[in-house]
Amino acid sequence: MLEITDIYASLAKREVLHGISLTAKAGQVLAICGPNGAGKSTLLKAALGEIPARGDVKLNGQSTAKAKASDLARQRAVLPQDTQVAFAFTVAEIVAMGQEAGDFAAEPGLIEAALAAVGLANHATRPFQTLSGGERQRSHLARALAQVWQPIGPQGPRWLFLDEPVASLDLGHQLQVMRLARAYADQGGGVVAVMHDLNLSAMFADRMAFIIDGRLAAEGTPAEVLTAPLLERAYGCKVAMNTAPQSGPWFLPQACDQA
Amino acid sequence: MTALASSRARPGLRPVPYGLTAGLILLVLAASILSLTSGAAGLGLGTLLKAPFSAEGLTLRDKVVLYDIRLPRLVMGLAVGAALAVSGVLLQGLFRNPLADPGIVGIGAGAGLGAVMAIVLGSFLPLWMADLIGAHLVPFAAFFGGWAATLLLYRAATAGGRTDVATMLLAGIALGALAGAVTGVMVYMADDKQLRDLTFWGMGSLAGATWGRLAAALPLILLVLLIAPGLARGLNALALGEAQAAHLGHNVQSVKRRAIFGAAAATGAAVAVSGGIGFVGIVVPHLLRLAMGPDHRLLLPHSALLGAGLLVLADLASRSIVAPAELPIGILTALFGAPFFLWILLRQKGALRG
Numbered sequence: 123m124l125e126i127t128d129i130y131a132s133l134a135k136r137e138v139l140h141g142i143s144l145t146a147k148a149g150q151v152l153a154i155c156g157p158n159g160a161g162k163s164t165l166l167k168a169a170l171g172e173i174p175a176r177g178d179v180k181l182n183g184q185s186t187a188k189a190k191a192s193d194l195a196r197q198r199a200v201l202p203q204d205t206q207v208a209f210a211f212t213v214a215e216i217v218a219m220g221q222e223a224g225d226f227a228a229e230p231g232l233i234e235a236a237l238a239a240v241g242l243a244n245h246a247t248r249p250f251q252t253l254s255g256g257e258r259q260r261s262h263l264a265r266a267l268a269q270v271w272q273p274i275g276p277q278g279p280r281w282l283f284l285d286e287p288v289a290s291l292d293l294g295h296q297l298q299v300m301r302l303a304r305a306y307a308d309q310g311g312g313v314v315a316v317m318h319d320l321n322l323s324a325m326f327a328d329r330m331a332f333i334i335d336g337r338l339a340a341e342g343t344p345a346e347v348l349t350a351p352l353l354e355r356a357y358g359c360k361v362a363m364n365t366a367p368q369s370g371p372w373f374l375p376q377a378c379d380q381a
Numbered sequence: 382m383t384a385l386a387s388s389r390a391r392p393g394l395r396p397v398p399y400g401l402t403a404g405l406i407l408l409v410l411a412a413s414i415l416s417l418t419s420g421a422a423g424l425g426l427g428t429l430l431k432a433p434f435s436a437e438g439l440t441l442r443d444k445v446v447l448y449d450i451r452l453p454r455l456v457m458g459l460a461v462g463a464a465l466a467v468s469g470v471l472l473q474g475l476f477r478n479p480l481a482d483p484g485i486v487g488i489g490a491g492a493g494l495g496a497v498m499a500i501v502l503g504s505f506l507p508l509w510m511a512d513l514i515g516a517h518l519v520p521f522a523a524f525f526g527g528w529a530a531t532l533l534l535y536r537a538a539t540a541g542g543r544t545d546v547a548t549m550l551l552a553g554i555a556l557g558a559l560a561g562a563v564t565g566v567m568v569y570m571a572d573d574k575q576l577r578d579l580t581f582w583g584m585g586s587l588a589g590a591t592w593g594r595l596a597a598a599l600p601l602i603l604l605v606l607l608i609a610p611g612l613a614r615g616l617n618a619l620a621l622g623e624a625q626a627a628h629l630g631h632n633v634q635s636v637k638r639r640a641i642f643g644a645a646a647a648t649g650a651a652v653a654v655s656g657g658i659g660f661v662g663i664v665v666p667h668l669l670r671l672a673m674g675p676d677h678r679l680l681l682p683h684s685a686l687l688g689a690g691l692l693v694l695a696d697l698a699s700r701s702i703v704a705p706a707e708l709p710i711g712i713l714t715a716l717f718g719a720p721f722f723l724w725i726l727l728r729q730k731g732a733l734r735g
Contacts, residue, residue, distance in 0.1 A: 172624045174541065195630030208477035208620040209675035214393025219618055223629040233391065246393030262621075269629070 123147055124169070124281065124312060129177035131161075131168040138164050139175070140336045146329070148279030148312040151303055153323035153344070155316075156333035157356050162316045163203065165333060166285055169314075170200060182278040195223040198281040199266035203289065205258040207250045213237065213261050214246040220265035225275060232271060236264040241298060255290040263287065263299060273311025282306055284315040288322060300326040321372045324348060332356070345370050398673045398683075405686035409459070412693040416455045419697065421705040422446040449592070456599070457590040457654060458693040462661060464602040464651040466688025467609050468644035469662030470680055474616030475640040476546055479670070482662045483648040487530035487553050490560035492652045493583070495526020500578045501567040519582065520594060520653035527649035530556055535641055544637050546623075585658035585711030587696045598650040605647035606685060612640055613677035620675070658711045660718040661688050668725065 124146040131139040138161045146152040154162045168175035171186060179186045181197060199220065207216065217233045226232055237243050240260040245253070253261060263284075270280035284303065288296040296319070303313045304326050317323040323330060324344040332340040332347050334356050340347040348371050353361040360376040418426040424443050432439045439447065465483075472481040483489055499522035506518075534556060538549035571579060615636035618626035627633050651658075665688045669680055692710075695717070699710040 167624075170624075170628070172627070191627055191632055192630035195628060198628070200625065200628040202622065202625055204622060206622065209479070209670065211617075211620060211675055212393040212395070214391065215395070215674070215676065216621070218394060219621070219629055222614070223618075233393070246391075248393075 123180070123182060124314065125178075125180040126165075126169050127178040127180075129165065129168050129175050129179070131164055131173055131175035133164065133173070138336050139168060141177075142333070142336070142338050144331050144338065144341065146312055146314050148273075148281075149307055149310050150328035151307045151313040151315065151326055152329045152331060153315050153317045153327035154331050154333060155318075155320060155323055155347075156339070160333040160356075161336040162333050163285055164336075166283060166314070166316050170198075170283060181281065192223075195269065196225050196275065196280075197270070197277055198283060199224070199269035201259075201263050201266045201282070201284040201287055203285040205255075205262050207258075210249045210251060212246065213242065213248050213250055213253070213264075216250055216261055217246075217265045217268050220267070220269035221271075224269035224271065226268065226271045229271065232268055233264075236268040236271070237261075239267060239302060240264045241295065256292065256295055259287070259290050260295065260299070263302070267302070267306075270311070273306050273309040279310055279312050281312040281314065284313065286316050286318060288317075288319060296322060320348060320353075324370050324372060325366075348373070395674045395676065395679075397679065401673060401683065402686075405683060405690060408690035409686055409693070412690045412697065413455055413459070416458065416693050416697050417447065417451050419701065420446070420451060421700075422450075424451075453592050453595055454587050454590040454696070455693060457587050457595055458696045459689040460595070460599055460602045461587070461651040461655045461658065462688040462690070462692025463606060463685040464647035464688075465658065465661040465692070466665040466684040467606060467681060468648040468651075470666045470677065470684050471609060471612065471616070471640040471644045472662075473666055474612075474619060474677055475637060476550065477620060479667055480663065483644060483652075487534045487556050488527040488645050488648045488652070489657075490553070490557040491530025492523040492527035492649060493657065494530075494560040494563055495522035495524070496582050496652075496656070497564045497567045497579055498522060498526075500582065501571045501575050504575070517594075517597075520597070524649045524653040527652060528645055530560070531641060531645035531649075535638075542634060544634065544641075546637070549641075581709060582656045583711070584709030585656035585714075586699075586707065586709050587655055588700075588707055589654065594654045598654045601646050601650040605643045608639060608643050609681045609685075610678070612636055612643070613681055616640065616677040617675075656709075656711065658692070658714055660714045660722075661692060664718050664722050665691065667722070671725065671729065 126142065126144040129139055129142050130137060142165060154165060156162050164173070167173045169179050181194070186194060214233050217236055221227055221229070221232050233246065234243065237246055240263050242257060242260055242264060245257065245261070250258065250261065266282060270282060273280055282303065287299050287303065291299060300322055303315060307313045307328070327344055330342065330344045330347040331338060332352065339356070340352055350361060350363055353359070353373065362374040362376050364372050366372045418424070418429055424446050428443065468483050472483060473479050496519050499519045503518050534549050534552050535544065537552045538545050568576065568579065615626065615631045618629045618631050619633070619636065623633050665684050666680060669683050669687060673679055673683065695713045696710050699708045699713050702708055
């Protein structure tokens with residue numbers, strides 16, 4: 123269980139999160155959605171302790187503010203939006219950093235398995251700098267997977283935090299990454315993902331938190347959250363709503379209100 | 382043997398380069414033997430090898446040359462070379478930039494200012510104090526100047542328990558300019574002899590090596606060489622950015638603090654006893670990254686070896702080329718280091734183009 127209680131955070135002295143409380147359960151995918159600048163990534167960063175924030179965050183019942191970084195690293199892994207790497211590390215060396223940080227340092231073949239899971243099995247020896255944007259993002263996902271390889275550990279479920287995991291991926295790899303996240307949750311792990319794509323979120327997430335202007339505007343299943351009035355309020359667009367046979371609601375943006 | 386090694390190796394994970402390690406150890410040993418057996422005093426390898434087996438052993442004069450001149454100079458060359466190279470690796474890892482060197486965290490500016498002020502203002506000391514401190518004034522002033530500058534920059538860039546590396550870099554540039562200005566004032570005040578001292582201090586030399594000076598510098602350098610390997614995994618993780626390093630389980634602030642003050646202590650001690658020797662801290666880590674990859678667990682010990690070996694060789698050259706006089710070693714490291722470095726870079730660029 124991830125319990126975020128009453129989080130306030132400021133960037134450059136401007137308050138951007140105005141008291142958000144949110145819980146995520148292990149075994150589920152939680153998608154954090156909302157328009158640009160609403161505070162989705164800031165919420166994730168505040169929940170992860172990357173930026174100073176008021177409020178309380180508990181992971182598996184323990185306050186993360188007091189936890190040791192090395193203990194947290196065994197329970198959660200983070201896929202960043204910024205995938206820059208300094209120096210000419212190979213893809214395998216980067217995945218190995220994840221492996222060494224988690225509980226699976228001694229597991230043989232884990233690097234290869236993690237790379238295979240993200241479709242980069244043949245990229246182990248490549249220098250990271252020679253990869254495309256999408257390949258870089260998937261290498262980092264392999265690193266995160268190698269860190270929390272088994273979804274359930276001795277201290278409870280393990281967690282994947284993903285900051286826009288499909289941002290620079292093509293359609294096929296978007297689905298591949300979302301399926302990985304789904305499978306991780308189905309095996310008992312927790313997944314929290316900041317998402318832009320409402321359709322992918324609706325297809326793969328169990329729960330959705332919708333942020334507008336630093337406040338939680340709606341929370342629930344995608345079908346409960348994604349209503350036409352909310353989307354119009356959030357994006358200033360009319361949105362055509364429909365229902366896909368297996369994956370629930372899907373959307374098509376219509377005329378925006380610039381006219 | 383090769384087959385066994387390659388079957389154990391995992392794709393993309395570079396194995397420990399034992400060949401390179403052995404080569405570097407040989408380099409250090411060879412440079413050390415050469416350094417001990419050559420010099421203006423004419424005490425050569427032959428005499429040294431025969432001494433243990435002959436009845437009279439070494440003459441008193443030869444003993445003085447070996448134990449009080451060449452040996453401390455060798456040890457200082459090894460220590461200074463290792464200190465400069467390892468400091469380079471620490472700071473480059475911390476700043477995530479292969480061009481970082483001790484100059485950018487204020488060590489260079491502070492140490493230089495300390496030395497210059499000691500050289501120029503030292504003449505105003507009362508005679509009894511000058512007698513007491515004597516030759517140690519400049520090294521101490523350089524060390525404390527470098528340390529004070531680093532502390533100031535660290536404080537300036539740290540708020541709420543986090544050090545902002547970019548702020549530290551900018552503040553370092555400002556401090557460098559300030560130190561340059563004060564140095565200018567000192568140069569303006571200096572007389573001719575002091576000007577000569579200033580110039581030569583800036584070019585670096587191991588000629589002042591004594592056991593006394595080593596006793597102050599060596600423990601600090603050894604301490605940092607011992608601490609550095611413990612930072613290797615943290616520096617690797619920092620290559621992914623500070624947030625990710627924290628999520629990989631590292632206490633990032635502690636890694637930063639230890640890297641900054643480790644580099645400040647080692648470089649400060651090295652600069653204090655040998656003056657300004659440039660280029661080792663940038664070239665050595667860069668060459669090794671090309672040869673064996675950027676993993677700091679391997680880079681740190683190998684940089685210490687290569688830095689030590691190269692500086693002893695440079696010192697050997699500095700006192701052989703114009704013997705019995707000496708060229709300042711800083712001139713040599715730049716004169717040979719810079720073109721070699723350019724050559725490596727151009728070759729690498731050519732390889733990238735295919």
